[in-house]
Amino acid sequence: MHNKDKIIPCVIGLGYVGLPIFLELQKKFQTIGYDKKKERVKNLSRKIDENYEYKKKQLTLKNKSFYTEKYNFFKNSNFFIICVPTPIFANKKPDLSFIKSACMKLSKYLKKDDIVVLESTVYPGVTEDFCGQLLAKYSKLKANTDFHLAYSPERINPGDKKHTVNKVIKIVSYSGNNNTVKKKIIKVYKSVTKKIIFSKKIKESETAKLIENIQRDLNIALINEIFLACDKIGLDFNEVLKLADTKWNFMKFKPGLVGGHCLPIDPYYFSHVSKIKNYNPKIILSGRSVNEKMDNFIIKKINQKIFKNQIIKPKILLLGATYKPNVADFRNSLSIKIYKKLSAKYRNVFIYDPYLKRSHFNGIKILKSCNEINKFDLIVKLVKHQKIETELKKIKFSMKKLLNIF
Numbered sequence: 308m309h310n311k312d313k314i315i316p317c318v319i320g321l322g323y324v325g326l327p328i329f330l331e332l333q334k335k336f337q338t339i340g341y342d343k344k345k346e347r348v349k350n351l352s353r354k355i356d357e358n359y360e361y362k363k364k365q366l367t368l369k370n371k372s373f374y375t376e377k378y379n380f381f382k383n384s385n386f387f388i389i390c391v392p393t394p395i396f397a398n399k400k401p402d403l404s405f406i407k408s409a410c411m412k413l414s415k416y417l418k419k420d421d422i423v424v425l426e427s428t429v430y431p432g433v434t435e436d437f438c439g440q441l442l443a444k445y446s447k448l449k450a451n452t453d454f455h456l457a458y459s460p461e462r463i464n465p466g467d468k469k470h471t472v473n474k475v476i477k478i479v480s481y482s483g484n485n486n487t488v489k490k491k492i493i494k495v496y497k498s499v500t501k502k503i504i505f506s507k508k509i510k511e512s513e514t515a516k517l518i519e520n521i522q523r524d525l526n527i528a529l530i531n532e533i534f535l536a537c538d539k540i541g542l543d544f545n546e547v548l549k550l551a552d553t554k555w556n557f558m559k560f561k562p563g564l565v566g567g568h569c570l571p572i573d574p575y576y577f578s579h580v581s582k583i584k585n586y587n588p589k590i591i592l593s594g595r596s597v598n599e600k601m602d603n604f605i606i607k608k609i610n611q612k613i614f615k616n617q618i619i620k621p622k623i624l625l626l627g628a629t630y631k632p633n634v635a636d637f638r639n640s641l642s643i644k645i646y647k648k649l650s651a652k653y654r655n656v657f658i659y660d661p662y663l664k665r666s667h668f669n670g671i672k673i674l675k676s677c678n679e680i681n682k683f684d685l686i687v688k689l690v691k692h693q694k695i696e697t698e699l700k701k702i703k704f705s706m707k708k709l710l711n712i713f
Contacts (some may be wrong), residue, residue, distance in 0.1 A: 315339070316495060317384035319409050321347060321374065323358060323568075323636065324426055324461040325390030327472040328499060330365065333372035335498040339384050340374040343408075348376045359635045359662065360465065381416035386495055389413075389438070390426045390461065392568065399575045401430060403437060410438050414445035417454055422488060424457040428517065428573060430580040431510035434458045435482070455488045457481040458509045459496060460516030465567075466634035476502040480512035520573040521591055526560045527570075528594030531601055534562035538604075563713050564605075564641040564689065565598040566630025571639045602641045605689070605712060606648055612685060612710055621653055624674060624683040627690020628660035635662035642689045646671060657683070661694040680704050687712075 314336055318329040321342040329340040342348050350357055351374045354366040381387070391405040406427060413423065423442060425434045434457075439450040448454050458480045464470055477500045481492050489505075496503055506512050530548075537544040544562070552559045565571060574595045578588050613621050630640040637643060642658070649656045650672075659674040677698040680686060687710045688695075 314386050314491060314495060315384045316386040316388060317341060317381060318388045318390060319413070320390040320392075320405075320427075321351060322390065322392070323360070323465050324463045325388075326351075326356070326358075326361070327463055328388060328390060328426065328461075329372075330361070331473055331499040332495070333368050333370055335370070336372075336495075337370045338372040339380050340372070341376070341378060341380065342374070343376060343378075345376045348374045357635070358465070378412045379416070381413055385418065385421050386491070387413060387421065387423045388426055388459075389423065393427045393429055393572070393576070394568070395572055395575050401576050401579050403429070403433065406433070406438060407441065410441040411445060414442050417442060417446040417448060419448065419453050421454045422457065422491060423454060424459055424492065426459055426461045428460060428520075428569065428576070429513055430517065430576040431513045432580065434509050434513060451483040451485075455481070455483055455485065456509070457492050458512050460512060460519075462519075465636050466631070473500050474502075475500060476504055478504050478506060478512050478515065480506040480509045482507055482509050514577070517573045517577045520569045521577060524565060524570040524574055524598060525590065525594040526558065527563065527565055528597040530560040531562045531565075532597050535597075535604060561713065562601075564601055564630070566639040566641050567636065568638045571595070571599070602645045602648065605641075605645055605687070608710065608712055609649065609685065609687060616684070618684045620655065621685055622655040622683045623649060623653060623657070623685045623687065624680065625649075625656070625658045626660075626686065626688045626695055627692055628658050628663045629690055629692075632691045633693055637663075637667055643668065643671075645689065659695070660690070661692060677702055684708065685710060 316332050316336050317339040318325045318332065319341050321329060321340050325340070329338060332338040340351070351366060354363040356366060389406065389409050391409050393406065394402045396402050406429070423438070425438055439456050442448070442454065443450045446454070450456055460478055462475045462477065463472060477496055479492055479496050481489055493503060493505065534544050537547055548559065551557050574591045578592055581588050609623065625642060625646055628640060628642045628646070629635060629637055646656060646658050657672045657674045659677060663673055677695065680702055681704050686704070686708050
């Protein structure tokens with residue numbers, strides 16, 4: 308039996324969001340780290356992070372904390388933090404299957420006075436109306452009476468060593484009136500970061516997370532659209548941007564490919580719940596549409612270069628496959644989308660990325676290093692990894708072959 312006052316957290320999902328939370332918690336509490344992927348658990352137990360976010364020393368555990376792929380260990384915990392993916396279906400509708408799976412497993416071991424916090428990015432109402440109802444139905448317990456629900460939107464930025472989880476402001480939301488529960492939630496999250504903003508309104512907190520990412524998606528969409536227009540008009544976009552940036556209140560964003568698990572997803576989560584309430588967002592989805600079509604612009608530029616240089620059977624090398632520089636995250640990467648479209652037209656298309664392994668994608672022609680760069684007729688820089696930039700400086704090749712679009 309547990310000491311009623313002893314908190315034993317369990318983090319469900321040890322990806323880009325869950326692992327940082329787990330590593331901070333285990334410094335203060337005996338913490339259980341659960342992930343359904345056996346290989347992930349096996350690697351972390353060996354102090355290997357295949358996402359390259361943490362070094363071996365940082366993965367040393369304290370307070371008898373441990374990783375597991377067996378969810379029967381949920382019975383040993385009383386404070387659960389759900390950090391699972393929230394993707395979309397092909398029709399752009401929210402896919403809550405990972406959350407549902409986590410709740411179904413958890414409901415088998417949920418006990419009276421347990422606390423469940425959702426970290427995953429969701430539309431307003433998911434924590435209370437989806438998670439709460441699932442947990443209540445299958446555990447036979449009553450939400451916010453027998454067990455308690457809270458929400459704390461993740462603010463993890465892969466590859467960012469400045470805004471780490473222990474340095475950012477963390478929203479923590481609990482709508483119940485149990486002061487003991489509130490104190491426990493704050494105590495746990497203050498072991499993650501000292502900067503806590505408490506809110507009693509879970510739905511507002513869920514929405515706040517969405518608009519953080521929607522705002523950024525729209526800012527990039529605006530600059531992408533201006534970039535596309537400048538290209539059509541025949542203007543030097545970089546010069547336009549440099550001149551505009553001389554005004555004191557101009558916000559300097561740069562054009563580029565938008566991928567990852569947040570920006571391409573969250574606008575659809577917000578629009579989903581808006582449409583249910585008979586409001587059809589226009590600007591949000593229009594901006595998303597601009598960013599989704601940037602791969603077509605890249606392909607057009609590649610085709611133009613091939614035609615201009617009169618290359619009959621082009622050998623094309625794409626540099627960078629992740630969704631942004633200096634991370635091993637390939638989720639919703641437009642670079643992969645560009646590769647697949649080009650491969651359907653040209654026979655010799657290769658991709659080089661220091662973070663890319665054959666196990667990530669099937670059927671992709673991967674170059675092992677930049678040393679073979681001179682074999683190619685066209686070199687397209689898609690993602691500016693520092694590792695790639697360093698390698699290129701050491702290799703002599705014709706700059707005429709290089710297509711650097713952004």
